[in-house]
Amino acid sequence: ARPALGDGPRLVPRAAEIIEESPGPGEKGDAGTGQGDAALGALEQDSAEIRLQFADATAEMRLGDAQPRRGPPEMQGLGDDDEAAQTDDIHFDTVSASIGILQFIGRLLGGDDTPAAKKGPGGHMSIGFRVRPRVVTSKALVDGLAGVPTSIASDNMGRLFAGGCGLRPLHRGGALLGAAFTVRTRPGDNLMVHKAIDMAEPGDVIVVDAGGDLTNAIIGEIMLSIAARRGLAGFVIDGAVRDTDHIGASPLPVYARGITHRGPYKDGPGELNGPVSIGGMPVMPGDIIIGDADGLLAVPQAEAAEVARLSREQMAREQAILASIADDSIDRSWVDATLKARGCAL
Missing domain, CATH: 1.20.58 (Methane Monooxygenase Hydroxylase; Chain G, domain 1)
Structure with missing residues (x-):
């Protein structure tokens, strides 16, 4: 009862x-x-x-x-x-x-x-403020894209995945290549970027989605110096940076959307090693980042070997075209043939 x-x-x-x-x-x-x-x-x-x-x-x-x-x-x-x-x-x-x-x-x-059992330390929800483990990328996959221009890699990805529009290289020159260690942070805050520098391995590229905001700088000379000392491959910042004289003299690649003298805050929130968007380009942790004077490209691990193979085949074809230009043997008949095929009256 x-x-x-x-x-x-x-x-x-x-x-x-x-x-x-x-x-x-x-x-x-x-x-x-x-x-x-x-x-x-x-x-x-x-x-x-x-x-x-x-x-x-x-x-x-x-x-x-x-x-x-x-x-x-x-x-x-x-x-x-x-x-x-x-x-x-x-x-x-x-x-x-x-x-x-x-x-x-x-x-x-x-x-x-x-409710407290479903929250992180201090009673705060962990969503939007969490650190995920680093994603390991095969060195062979990264090396397979060494020397491949972003333009050719983009051609072999359907010309749909090139991104980072508006981000430009600020370092003294040299290509960017490495595995993405992604950071999503509140605009103007670099607490999680500091954590990323401590967690990343040599050869990693710190890719920061700061919302494209230019109010406060995300990195400067000190953080760049720490990253260089740790052997990181470079930075991609969808936001602002400062200390550009130092960045401009450094061989460590830095791509950013803009420049400001205002420093960052260190409060959070933010997330490490989750999906981010850089100027409309989706980037997943472990993607292979390539960058040069033409811009940036994120190549997914699953497609990296195929993109590398197709890109090198295209590079060989383009070398043959350049050689035919040099010896005046280039065939330009394809131009008129294409116009006629499109219905153009010649």
Whole structure:
């Protein structure tokens, strides 16, 4: 039978008895006696009873919103305010005990469903403020794209994936090549960029989605110097930088959308090694980043070997064309043929 509401207090010592009888963490009941299983079964049975009682208590409390609570029939004729208040206190204590037992049993069974359990340290939700592990990219895949111009790689990716429009190289010259270590940060804040520099491995490119905002610089001379010392391959910043005299004299590639003298904040939030967008170009962690005077391109790992093969074949064809220009043997008949095929009157 379902326990009556007034039986709530008796369940408090009963729960204590069951918990005391139950095996502790990593313990087992006596061999062959089934004491551990029996205790757990009793705990589950009493837990079910408490949940039923809690449902009754909740329903009664809701009814209490519509009409005053009254004590048991034998107490209704007392007419004493103190005794009526005491009755309400007993009722409230019973419900409180039931709630407390439910919460304790929930924690005992490993099911803390309080809002704090779903939040990170300090009570903040971790979504939008988290550090994911670095994605490993094969060195062979990266090396396969060495020396491939962005224009030719783009040709062999359908000319759909070139991005970073508006970002320009600010270093003294030289190509960019490496695996993407991605950062998404609040515009004007570089806390997660500092963490990225500490986590990235030699040869990685720090790719920062700062929303294209130019209000505050994301990196400057100090961060660039740390990155160079750690052997990183360069930076792509969809945002602003500063200390451009130093950047301009450095061989470490830096691509950015703009320049400002205003420094950054270091508060967060931000995320490491998740998807980002750089001037409309999607970049995933581990993508291979190539950059030159023409711009930037992110090549997915799964397509890198094929893009490298097709690009080198095109590079060989273009070398043959350049040789035919040099010896005046180039055939330009394709121009008129194409115009006629398009319906142009010559």
